[in-house]
Amino acid sequence: xxxxxxxxxxxxxxxxxxxxxxxxxxxxxxxxxxxxxxxxxxxxxxxxxxxxxxxxxxxxxxxxxxxxxxxxxxxxxxxxxxxxxxxxxxxxxxxxxxxxxxxxxxxxxxxxxxxxxxxxxxxxxxxxxxxxxxxxxxxxxxxxxxxxxxxxxxxxxxxxxxxxxxxxxxxxxxxxxxxxxxxxxxxxxxxxxxxxxxxxxxxxxxxxxxxxxxxxxxxxxxxxxxxxxxxxxxxxxxxxxxxxxxxxxxxxxxxxxxxxxxxxxxxxxxxxxxxxxxxxxxxxxxxxxxxxxxxxxxxxxxxxxxxxxxxxxxxxxxxxxxxxxxxxxxxxxxxxxxxxxxxxxxxxxxxxxxxxxxxxxxxxxxxxxxxxxxxxxxxxxxxxxxxxxxxxxxxxxxxxxxxxxx
Ligand code: PLP
Numbered sequence: 001x002x003x004x005x006x007x008x009x010x011x012x013x014x015x016x017x018x019x020x021x022x023x024x025x026x027x028x029x030x031x032x033x034x035x036x037x038x039x040x041x042x043x044x045x046x047x048x049x050x051x052x053x054x055x056x057x058x059x060x061x062x063x064x065x066x067x068x069x070x071x072x073x074x075x076x077x078x079x080x081x082x083x084x085x086x087x088x089x090x091x092x093x094x095x096x097x098x099x100x101x102x103x104x105x106x107x108x109x110x111x112x113x114x115x116x117x118x119x120x121x122x123x124x125x126x127x128x129x130x131x132x133x134x135x136x137x138x139x140x141x142x143x144x145x146x147x148x149x150x151x152x153x154x155x156x157x158x159x160x161x162x163x164x165x166x167x168x169x170x171x172x173x174x175x176x177x178x179x180x181x182x183x184x185x186x187x188x189x190x191x192x193x194x195x196x197x198x199x200x201x202x203x204x205x206x207x208x209x210x211x212x213x214x215x216x217x218x219x220x221x222x223x224x225x226x227x228x229x230x231x232x233x234x235x236x237x238x239x240x241x242x243x244x245x246x247x248x249x250x251x252x253x254x255x256x257x258x259x260x261x262x263x264x265x266x267x268x269x270x271x272x273x274x275x276x277x278x279x280x281x282x283x284x285x286x287x288x289x290x291x292x293x294x295x296x297x298x299x300x301x302x303x304x305x306x307x308x309x310x311x312x313x314x315x316x317x318x319x320x321x322x323x324x325x326x327x328x329x330x331x332x333x334x335x336x337x338x339x340x341x342x343x344x345x346x347x348x349x350x351x352x353x354x355x356x357x358x359x360x361x362x363x364x365x366x367x368x369x370x371x372x373x374x375x376x377x378x379x380x381x382x383x384x385x386x387x388x389x390x391x392x393x394x395x396x397x398x399x400x401x402x403x404x405x406x
Contacts, residue, residue, distance in 0.1 A: 003300050009386050011036040011292075022356030025391045030175050030335050030382030031360050032225045033206060035289070039229060042288040043281050054280045055254060055271075069280040072287035073270075079290045080201075080220065081211040082237050086269040089243070090278055093234035094202040095125040097221030098169070099132075100236055100273065101198050104246040105167055106133035115164045117190075119144040119152055119181075120372050121174040124365040126200050130169065144170070146372065150177035150326040154185065161193045168197045172204035176364045176380070177326030178309075178335040180204070187216050196242060202226055206384070207305055207333050209298035218242050224282065228385075229289030233282035236273070243269050250275040293385070301385045305334040308383050312336055312392045319399055325378060334383040337364070340399060343406050345379045348399070352379075355398045 009015050012034045017024050026034060046068065052061035054069045073085045082088055091097045102116075110116075116130050120143055130141055142165070144157040152170075168190045172183050187197045196218035204210055206227040212220045220237040224230055248255055248266055252275035257265040266272045293301060310329040313336065316322050321341030326332055340348060349361035362377045363370045370376060381395060 003296070003304050005304075005386070005388055008296070009388075011038070012386055013037060015386060019356040019358070020354055025355075025357040025394050027381040027383065027387065027391065027395060028358045028360050029206070029384035029387075030203060030226075030364075030380065032231070033228045033384050034386070035230070035285075036228060036292050038292055039285045039288045043230065043285045046281050046284050051281070053277055065280055068284050069278065072283040075287035075290050076235055079210075079294065080205070080222075080235075080237055081213050083213060084240065086240055087237050087243065089236040089238065089270045089273040090283055091221075091234045091236050091273075092232055092279075093223040093225070094123075094200060094221045095129075095223075095234075097219075097234055097236035098125050098198065098200060099129045100249045101167075101169070101219050101221075101238070101246075102129035102133050104249055104273075105196075105242075106130075106137055106139065108246040110137060110139050110166050112138035113140070113164055114166045115140045115142050115160075115162070117142045117144060117157070117160050117165060117168040117170075117195075119170045120146045121150070121152075121177060121179065121366065121369050122169075122171055123175055123200065123202070124367070126169055126171060127368065139166075140164075143368075146177075146179075146369075150174070150179050151331075152179075152181055152186070154182070154189070157186070158189055161190075161195065165193060165195050168195055169200070170197070171200040171202070172210075173207070173333045173335075174326070174366075174369075175203045175335065175382075176337050176366050176369055176378070178332035178337075179327055180331065180333055183217065184215050187218075191216070196239075203333060203335070206293075208302040212237050224286040224289065227286075227289055228292060230282045230285035233279050233286050235286075240269060243273070248272050248275070252276045254278070296385065304385060305383050305387075308387055308389065308392065309334050309336065311389050312381065312383070312395075315392060315396045316399070319396065319403065321403070322399075325373060335380060336382070337378040337380045339375070339378055340403060341406070343402065345377045347406075348379045348402060351402045351405070352395070352398050355394070355401070357395055357398050359395075 198219035201222040205222040224233040255275040345361040
């Protein structure tokens with residue numbers, strides 16, 4: 001495999017900095033990833049040389065900015081293998097994409113007493129957005145339980161369907177357990193009951209190739225900043241038949257065809273869901289990031305991160321009192337949530353930080369999962385395409401050092 005990690009790391013200027021005098025070891029990629037120079041450069045270049053509002057202008061710059069923006073949509077389409085750019089809606093991120101579906105699908109396709117199926121391992125964004133619909137419309141949340149290994153109980157899932165089930169909304173990868181869910185099977189079962197599925201791809205898209213046509217999901221959400229792109233930009237993929245059927249999310253410019261005080265008609269897809277000036281600079285950055293990971297090869301990134309994860313679990317398990325949550329190394333993604341003896345996760349994170357090691361601590365926006373696991377929180381190390389085994393050694397040595405202090 002031609003994966004030149006030293007060269008790759010040079011693309012990310014921040015990785016060369018120190019923290020408290022120690023080289024930065026950035027292991028918080030599940031929260032957000034660092035940006036390669038090409039992403040920042042492309043955005044700066046557009047601000048300096050192209051900037052103009054998109055879609056509405058007849059002048060040179062506006063047309064150039066519109067071209068860049070729409071080319072970015074095509075890059076996203078290709079990246080997830082959507083059928084058409086009409087199915088690619090730009091949002092602010094996974095959270096907004098899920099809220100869009102919950103709100104619009106809830107308004108257009110659900111009535112009091114109807115049900116949405118989510119899972120016990122969801123991020124709050126895939127729970128609370130449905131709870132808001134529940135409060136407004138009297139729908140109910142049904143929950144797929146997980147087993148002790150941290151995997152979805154598919155037999156229980158199938159039992160949740162009834163005539164009130166209107167949609168299923170599940171994550172492809174757990175941001176806590178690293179579990180890679182069999183979303184294709186989840187979709188197959190739902191479609192047997194004529195129920196559409198939203199897949200949360202926040203933690204999958206940065207780590208392995210996603211093909212929405214192969215999964216056959218009806219909606220798919222992901223965030224730019226978790227896949228080496230800028231903050232504030234994300235994607236909602238939706239099959240045209242569903243995007244046509246559900247009402248718009250927000251009203252304003254761009255999303256209309258004609259407006260009068262009596263009647264407004266809406267723009268065609270995907271613009272019906274893109275009210276207001278889009279973040280066209282961020283879409284350029286997102287497209288650059290997708291080009292960057294595509295050039296490295298998603299399969300190469302996956303192989304590199306799987307090797308790191310396997311190595312990390314092996315090394316971390318040598319530490320006395322180490323408890324790692326989630327399935328075995330071969331069945332998980334590049335995220336490891338752990339506890340060490342009775343050291344509080346916050347103490348662990350704070351002391352590791354002093355050694356230059358950035359990890360995340362707490363409930364990871366998954367409180368219901370914490371309840372299921374019977375814990376308050378964990379420490380979490382999550383890897384990206386630029387991490388190395390040496391960094392894992394530094395983490396392990398750091399944990400050993402902290403253990404001696406307690
Ligand atoms: N879903 C999952 C599984 C996540 O891990 C996250 C963020 O950590 C989100 C949704 C929300 O993503 P964002 O904050 O980018 O909208």
